[in-house]
Amino acid sequence: MTSDIVMELPSWCDDCETWHQEFIWAHADGTYSSCDSDGDHEPIDEADIPSWEEHERLWREYTEWVLERGEDPLGNFFVRYSIKVKERWPGGPDQESLAGQRRQHGVSVQPETVTEHAFV
Numbered sequence: 001m002t003s004d005i006v007m008e009l010p011s012w013c014d015d016c017e018t019w020h021q022e023f024i025w026a027h028a029d030g031t032y033s034s035c036d037s038d039g040d041h042e043p044i045d046e047a048d049i050p051s052w053e054e055h056e057r058l059w060r061e062y063t064e065w066v067l068e069r070g071e072d073p074l075g076n077f078f079v080r081y082s083i084k085v086k087e088r089w090p091g092g093p094d095q096e097s098l099a100g101q102r103r104q105h106g107v108s109v110q111p112e113t114v115t116e117h118a119f120v
């Protein structure tokens, strides 16, 4: 079963008092789950996926926080990157796949490539 990240969000963590990157995953069986860089992983309903308005609002909130604090815990402004992750899930979000997902996140950060079109 193949899973894809459909959305990346900044997510404030009260425990760590900082931001975590949250990923919304779409799975081949039509289910969704959410995973943040804390390792929290939970299934979510399609209806609970943040809207694009919410997505924009959270990134604005994060941007304002970065400008205020001069810190960029998600590396969003000082190090730009894109993440491409394909993962095979053996049997759903159990501990084994969670560990695999952490490893996956660790190695799959790719430098962002920007394609620019010159005038023809």
Ligand SMILES: [Zn+2]
Pocket: 013, 014, 015, 016, 017, 020, 038
């Ligand atoms: Zn945390």
